[in-house]
Every structure is written in C-alpha cells, then in structure tokens.
Amino acid sequence: MKRIVILCVEDEAEVLDAVLRDLSPFKSVMRIEAAESVDDAKTVLEECAADGHPVGLILCDHLLPGVRGVDFLIALQQDAHYVATRKVLITGQAGLEDTVRAVNEAKLHHYIAKPWKAEELQTVVRDQLTEYVIRTQDDLIPYVGVLDGARILEAVASSGRDQ
C-alpha cells in the first residue's frame, strides 16, 4: 500500500517544527513531508507522484517567499491530480481578499489561524484525512485506528463484503 502524504509548506523553521510535532500522531499510517517554499513543495509533489504516493492533505502557510500560499493552492485545485487533495491554510496574515479567493478558487477546506492549539490542528487534520480516505481509498480498514474510526466504520459498513 502506498502511504498517503501530508505535505506541510511553511518557511519559518520553528513554525514548521511545531506543525510537524503536532502531526506526529499520524506518522504511523501517513507519510509526512515538509517544504519551505512553493518551489520546494512542487519538487516534493513531483517526487510523490513519481513514487505513486497520493497526496491527501496540504497544510500551507500564506506568506511564503516567492509565490503566495493561496496562489499555490489555487494552481493545485486546477490540476486534476490534486482535486481530491484536502487543502488547509495555516496563517495569521492572509487578508480578507486572499482568504475569499482561497475559499472560492482553491476550494479551501479549512482555515487555521495562527497561533493554533495542537488539539485543534489534530482535529482538523483527522477530519480532513478521514474525508479524503473515505472518498478515495478502496481499503479503509488501516485508517480506523488513527483517523475518525466511527465515521470510517460507517463507510465500511455500507461497502463491506465478505471474502
């Protein structure tokens, strides 16, 4: 089974470390990748695509060197390969206009304001990944323990077959 990737895009090393630390409960079933800029993120996405790892969730900062986070997410939304990918903006500095564009054009799934609490981030990630696996994965059973187990089991109940 190819592991599902969670990609974090964040240019400040300390903040990135904090995000990665908060994501550690998901490490056992997901593959966690980090990028410090949009260019960096694109390289990671290419590597994941080459290895056949689906990208389940992108946690993206807005204020990044070069291309802005919102523009990156909008570009991804237009790529058929990443339409199913759940997109979350983590930022303290996106203005109203950028936020509206992210919702309308990048179909943003969630907005996390800095600073965040670990539990809050984990709940958002758990919900988003649960939605992603139910929509895209054939075999849901490996995710019961780490994601929203009851919701995944409901989905298994409607499609579960004996072998």
Added chain:
Amino acid sequence: METEKRVPDWLSVKSVGLVVAVVFFFIPFFIEFEGLSPMGHRMLSVFLMAIALWITEAIPLHATAALIIFLNILLVSDRAMLPLPDDYKAPGFSTFFFSLANPVLMLFLGGFFLADGAAKYKLDKNLAKTLLKPFGEKPSNIILGLMLIVAVFSMFMSNTATTAAFMAVVLPVIARLPPGDRGRIALALCIPIAANVGGMGTPVGTPPNAIALGALNAQGIHISFVHWMAMIFPFMLVVMVVAWQLLVRLFPCSSKTITIEIDSSYDRSPKAILFYFVAGTTILLWFTEPLHGVSSAIVGFFPVVVMLSARLISDKEFHSMQWSVLWLVAGGIALGTGVGQTGLDNWLIGLIAWDQMAPAMIGGALCLVALVFSTIISNSATANLMIPIAMSLAVSLGDDMNRLTAAVFVAIGASLAMMLPISTPPNAIAYSTGQVQTKQMAIMGALVGGTGLIIFILVAPHVWALFGLLE
C-alpha cells in the same frame, strides 16, 4: 524525503504469486501424472493455478474466478481450443457461463438486497437499539446482547458490514472505559467473533455456505433455507454462548455498568415501510419453504424485483453492490464442475489412503484443513477449492460419509477460522481499532474455533442423523 523500508516491487507476494501461478499452470502440460487422464491434466492446470492465485491474491479473488470460467471453456468444454479425446463427454461451454446465474447466486443476491435495504433505511441500527434494551447495563449482559444481535444480523448481512456497523456503535463505549480496562478487549472482540460465527447460520450468511449449497445443488441435493438453519443454528448458538463466557471471563470489565447509545429512530416513510414488508415477507417465505415448496432461490429474487421496481435501491446503489462476491462464488461452482467432469477429483482423492482412516477422522480432517487454510487465505477461496474434492471424497467412501456432511464441514471450518487479523475482514476491523493485540485475538480465535470444531465434528453429525437431516 523520508526513507521507507520496502521490498522491491518485483519481489512482492503478488508478483511472486503471478509467476508461481503461470508455472503451476504449465506443469501438467509437461509432466505426466500416473493414473490421471489427459483431460484431468488440463483441469489440474487450472486447479493449481487457482490455488496459487487465491492464496497470493496476485489478482483480485473474483478475477481468478472469471479466469477459471474462461479457462474451463477454452480447455475442457465442447468448444475447447485443444483437441478433445473421443471417450471424453465434454460439458457444453455454456455450462461454465451458467455458473454465473446459478440459483444459489440468486438466493445470495436476495440477501444482498435485504442487507442494503436494512442499512439504507437504518433498520439494522433501529432493531439493534430495540433488541439491546432488555439486556440492561451490566457489561457481561450487554456483551451477550451485542453478540446475539450481531450474530442474527450477520446471518442475513455480510459479516464485514455487520462488524463495521456495530464496531462504529461500540467505539465510543470503549473510549469511555478507563485505559487498560480489559473490558475494552472483550467489547472489541465480541463483535467479529459473533459475526464470523453468526455467518454460519443461514445459506446467505457468508459465501462459503453458498458455495456448499451450489455444489450440493449441482449433484441434485436440494437443501432448503430452514434445513440449513436446522442443521447449523442450534450449534452456532452453543458456540456463541461458549465464546461469550470465554470473553467475559478472560477479559472482565472493571466498570459496573456500560451504556450503549444508538442515535436513531425508525424510518416511517412509505418506501421504508414497503422495505419492511418486503424484508419480512422474504424471510417468512424462506423460513416456510417446507410448507409452500417455493425454492429459496426463487424467493430470493422477490426482493430484487420489488426493490428495483419501487426504486428502493437506486441505480447507483445497484451498481455498487457486492457483485464481486457473486463472481467469486460462481468461479467456485465452475471449478467444481470442471473438476468433476474431468475426473480430477477422483485422482486427487486417490493420492491419500483414506481407507486407513476412520470416517469421523476424515470429517474432522476436512473441517480442520478448511479452518487452517482459511485462517490464512480467503474463506470463499478455501470453500471453492475444497468443497468439490470433499464431496467426491464422500462419494468414494460410500456409506461412511454423506456428501451433505462433507460440504457443510468445509463451509463451517472456513467460518471458524478467526485467529489472525488477516483471517477475515471482521477480524481486520477489530484489530484496526487498536484495542486488540494479535495474541489476544489468536487465543480467543483458537478457543472459539476449537470449540466449534469439537461440537461440529463430534456432536452435530449424530444429532443430524437422529433428526433425519441427512436424507
């Protein structure tokens, strides 16, 4: 990039399985086996290939089934691509295609429609809520209640769907128990055990039952819905009660009370009411076959027709039904036909000196081998491979063993395999919750499987004979 330890793709079980399957397929073309007819050799190719593919799951289980039907037509039917010997009575190629429309599959399809309807109109949740009430709040009683309800549901719905639905209900209850409370293990294990065991109860409970019925039908032995239940249900209950006692003793709950909340209310829409009526009528007709004589397969088609016509099942739901299960069973029926027609079965049976063994031992061996196989591989694949051989064995033994007993023993053996997370999808679900360790599952699986084995091998045949269920 993080580095992951992984085996190169070409070394995976699946690709090795594919190579082994191809090699197995060609062995009988190059090596001559003593006493096996030329057609038997061709069928042996298909049989060996099926073993390799079903064990390794190199291609999906139902794809192997389709391949078996195809190869049977190309190798041993009247339209075979290779010349046929003069003394061989070739079955028509359509015989193999007809396995896809075997009456047993129609019975099973009826079961699918009832199960999908029950889930859609939340009849499963609502009935569970109503039925659980009398069991109160004492943990051991709740566990008994859960097990009985799960068992009854998995007699009609797939064991997997039943387990998933009830595990979703139980997860919040488990989360409220203190960490380290052994009651958590009991709650997480009681559901898959009840589903695995409950599946034995009716012909539509789990695919191995259908495979057994299909093989029996092919030989002119017609077993009605109630006949199957009369043979299995009482013993199934005994196994269930033993499993319950083991669970509450080995994994006692420290809390005095537990409550299960099921948030649901009966759907009273016209469509839901029509579904209740259709489901009730179908099950009533299945139970009363000896009175009216309408075969359970014909009755099974009733919910299909009504639910499609009244749009109780939408087009989309219809398309996403468990068709792969029907194909898997059909593949087993086709394999059985081919094995019987070519005489491969008799040759395989001749490899072992059965007359050295007591009949009871042979029955036990069938059940045990099925259990061991399906601990590792799919229950249906086990039944598909073993039932045709087991029934021919019964014939060759004469009066010592009944074909019905032989087929039922294999089906039951397959359902009793529940030692590992990979043994059945219900076990995989319980394991995935993180509440159960493999060791605990293995202990319970061995105890429950062992109990079932003893009851079915040593007690059941005498009771069946006593009540005339074997004629």
